[in-house]
Amino acid sequence: MNKLAGPLGKVIEGSLSRGLKVLVRDENIENYPVGALVVIKGTKHHYLGVITDIGIESAGETVKSFYGSRIGNELKDIAMDAIKDYVNTRFIEIALLGQSSGEMPRSADTIPNFYSDVVEVRQEDIKVFFGEENQKNLWNIGTPKVPGESTVYIPVDIEKLIELSFGIFGKSGTGKTFLGNILAGYMILYDDQKSSVDKESKRLRLLIFDMHSEYSLKLRDNKGNVIADGIASMNLFSNKFLRYTPDLELAKEAGLEELRIDYSDLTVDDLRLIAPIFGVSEGFLEHLGEFASILKRDKRCKLGDLWIWGLILDKDSEDKMMKDIEGRKILDEIKKRTNVEDADKLRRMILKVIKDRLGPSACSSFRSQTAKLKQLLNYPYTYITEEEKQTKKSSIDAIVDNLVSENGRSVVISMGKYEKETPLYMIMANLIARRLRERILSMIVRGEELKTKIVIFLEEAHNFLGRETYRMSPFGEIAREMRKKGVTLCVIDQKPSELDDDVISMLWTSFVFTLTDERDIGAALMGTPRASLLRKVVPVLERQEVLIHGEAVNFPVVVKVLNYKKAAEIFKEHKRRKLDLVRQIMEQG
Amino acid sequence: MVWASLFAVKENAIGEVACVRAGEIDIFVYPEHYSEIRVGSIIAINSDQVKPVGLAVNIAHEPRHGSIHPLRKGREEILREYPDIDYQHRLVLTVVYSSHVKGNTLYHVPASMPRLHDLAFLVNSNDLLDAFFRPNGEWNFDFLRYVIEAGAQPLTLRGLFFTHRDYFLSKDPNCQSLVRALARPLYMADPKNVGRYLECILEALR
Known part of the structure; x- marks a missing residue:
């Protein structure tokens, strides 16, 4: 060796x-x-x-x-x-x-x-x-670090990996996304293989929140050079994934599905999660629940599910919305509900209602802080009216349908040009996760069993599962409640110490790339045997080297992750062999 | 055959074994050789089987009858009035037994002890020094381990190297190969003082 x-x-x-x-x-x-x-x-x-x-x-x-x-x-x-x-x-x-x-x-x-x-x-x-790769549950993930050169491979148990939530941690540029793509590929192959021998088995669906479009489009190195196709854009897996994006130009150019946000789906908690990123004050957030209640139900406003528009609508917003078909539709609906033709007039009326009901201080906060939320106008939004809902399905419903259906596909949400827009990323992820959770719970209430197993890849997970956000985000509920119902998380983050301790304790396998902050290392190694000794290993890992510990490997081990191109060849080879087998069976009648 | 030629002429002996203790041999030096002997001299003894070789680490001049009386005279006057005075004294040389010759090969390890009155010879020709310091054609200072173990201080080694200074410098003018060969046995003998030993040796060779 x-x-x-x-x-x-x-x-x-x-x-x-x-x-x-x-x-x-x-x-x-x-x-x-x-x-x-x-x-x-x-x-x-x-x-x-x-x-x-x-x-x-x-x-x-x-x-x-x-x-x-x-x-x-x-x-x-x-x-x-x-x-x-x-x-x-x-x-x-x-x-x-x-x-x-x-x-x-x-x-x-x-x-x-x-x-x-x-x-x-x-x-x-x-x-x-x-153990040894069997291309059933065990798949080679890389070569172990040894004194000298290594030519053997360490397998990861994909079956055990997806059974429970797992984490991928490491500083930026260490190889998290490469590994994520490889694991996603193996999961698809594992599912193919399993379903071919066990027709009754639950099909696996992946839901990948892809901030930098490296699962849905192209994987890039640290300098931004294209390395290879992301897992969902490989020809090999093209029939396995649906790719959605809020970047409407990208959708057109690369043939992805459009994903517009219906702000009427947002909850007060969703807004609370993203508002600090816009720089909204604490005072405003304290009143947000009351603002929402007034905008939804006050007899002078009556915006109902369009309440968020009541926060940001004024003359400037109206001008902007008039340029977009979806914007015009929303404005029409607002006018219909409020009987107020002019956006400025509506704004004045809302301020008056708030002043009357909550006092001048809250009104002042509303006036000054809502301008900061106008960033929402820069995201691709939509609104589906009650009538349209009878005939038209929202993108989010289509996504959830695919995830829970036996005949559906895995889904990747590519952020495209919005890759740095954390609020948009959070809104979309929260909306999809909430709708998915609601759908599963309603199925359970109806006595139906979820026919798929779902693994959610969540990049920048601290935005959803941090100490402050864990209780507000639907991902927190998914992490807590959904494992036994067949939904697990792949938590991907650079700063595991910012995740809530409850979340860390729910991760049964961790892939730890290099980290240098002591708190991050401690969090990433929580629950590992000999963690105090392994702490010394993590800061000195090189790029593409990962310490794996937990259920999916028998023992903690440092692995040099497979070169992605090699992994892609493995995927192709496996697929080719499977096709040969099918051909043989068909020839034999 | 350098060793055999050394022992071939018994008249060349500088003294004979007077006392043998564990690891040390006292040599009674003949008066006519007093001036040739110094700390750092290498002495070979013509015993029956193996020939002990060692390094002179101490020289003691003492009266044969217990004490001397002051004479208040210069050396020339003394010799004129007492021509056999040197025979009333004895010069005892203490040699650390570090090496032996068997056949014509030298090993830096003691073997059997010499007997009293075995003749002792001074190793001082370049051939003999080569045979002692470079028994296999390369520097070998393993004998220093016995010498230091017996209590030799850095200054003792300074004596050894000063005594044979010309020989060493003729072989290695810049002392590099010497230092390389000396470091290991010095470390093994006294790890804490390697630097000090080397410093004293190099001073002697400068």
């Missing part, structure tokens, strides 16, 4: 909780990266371990005696070179992960004897401790 021969070193001290200290025989300590797997040959068991630290200890007094003497530097260097092997000891520290003595491997609960050999990981060891 690698080019280092013989034992790498010997165990000389340590404990299960503190980790083992191993003296290294190899003169070149640079061969031992943190995060690499090793095997320790105990007397009874073979142990799997991961290098968590590396070091050199020198005979300090010798070095001091050298450098305090009046010997020329050149001769000092010569002398030190001659004795360097005597004056330093090279050691590695190892966290014990698993143990095996022929039977099924399990978490380590013993430690190897003193002076046990530490050896390189062989292919057989990987098979014993991690």
Whole structure:
């Protein structure tokens, strides 16, 4: 597996909780990266371990005696070179992960004897401790980090992965999206494979909120260069995904479905979640529930489900809305409900009602803060009237239909040119999630069973599942209530410490790319055995290297994630073999 | 055959074994060789089987009968009035037993002990020094481990290298190969003072 021969070193001290200290025989300590797997040959068991630290200890007094003497530097260097092997000891520290003595491997609960050999990981060891790809539930995710070069692969159990919510964490540019695409591909293949042998099995649907259009269009490197097709734009999977976007030009150019927002679907909580991003004051948010209630139901306003327009409508807004067919439709509907022809007049009337009912302070807050919400006018909106609802389905309903239907497809929401518009992203995600949750709950109430299993990929998850937002967002409810009903989350974030602790504790597998903030590392490793030892591994991971721990792998392991192009070849090869098989069966009648 | 030629002429002996202790051999030096002997001299002993070799680490001049009486005379006057006075004294050289010759090969490890009255010879020709310091054609200072273990201080080694200064500098004028070869045995003998030993050695060679 690698080019280092013989034992790498010997165990000389340590404990299960503190980790083992191993003296290294190899003169070149640079061969031992943190995060690499090793095997320790105990007397009874073979142990799997991961290098968590590396070091050199020198005979300090010798070095001091050298450098305090009046010997020329050149001769000092010569002398030190001659004795360097005597004056330093090279050691590695190892966290014990698993143990095996022929039977099924399990978490380590013993430690190897003193002076046990530490050896390189062989292919057989990987098979014993991690299993082997079977292209059913187990799919190769990458090569393990080892001292030297690795040519074996670590499989991830896709079945276990999707059974429970999981997380992908890491700083920007570390490879989260590459991994997300690969996992999504494997999930589709897993589902194909499973449904071909078990017709009764629930079909898998993915709902991917794709901020940077790297699932729906093209995957890009850190410099913005196109690397490959995103999973949903691969020909191979084109019949598996529906791609939606609020970017109407992109929809036209790339053949995606348009996704317009119907603000009448927004709740007060939805607005509360996004309003701080627009810079709306706390005072305004405190009154927001009352504002909404007045706008919806006060006999002078009577805006009903168009209440949000009551916040932002004035002469400028009206002018802007008049340029858009959807805007004109909304204005007509508002006039019909309020019997007020002019937007400025309507605005004055609303302010008066608010002043009458809530006082001048609330009115002043309303007047000054609502201007900040006019950003909503820049997003693609729509309104479906009650009459239209009889014949026309909203995009969100179509999305939910696909997700819950046996014959539906997975869905990707591509943000297109709105990739930096966090409020729009949050609005869309919350609306879809809420509608999905409501649909599932209504099915359950009707005694129907959800016929699909749904995995929701949620980028920038702290916007929905943070400490402040978790209780307000429908994703919080999905995370809490929906697992047993067949909906799980793939939580993707750069700052896991900003997620609510409840959310972290619901993640049963985590893919942790490099993180440097101690709080983020702590959050990403919550619940991992030997977390205190593995903490040292996370900050030194290189790009594309990920620490995987949890249900989907037998033991925590650092993996160099498959090159995406290679993964794409695997997808194609698998598909081709499946088609060959179908052809054979058909030829045999 | 350099070692055999050294022992071939017994008249060349500079003294004989007077006492043997663990790791140390006292040599009674013949008076006519007093001036040739110093701390740092290398002494080889012609014993029966193996030939012990070691480094002189101490020299003691003492009266044979317990004490001396002050004479208040210069050396020339003393020798004129007491021509055999040197025979009333003895010069005892303490050698750390660090090496031995077997056949014609030198090993830097002690072997069997010499017997009393075995003849001792001074190793001072370049051939012999080569055979001692470079037994396999390369510097080998492993004998220093025994010398330091026996208590030799950095200044003792300064004596060794000063004694053979010309020889060392003829072989390695910039001292690089010497330092490279010295570092390991010095470290093994006294890891905390390697720098100080090397400093003293290099001072002697400067």
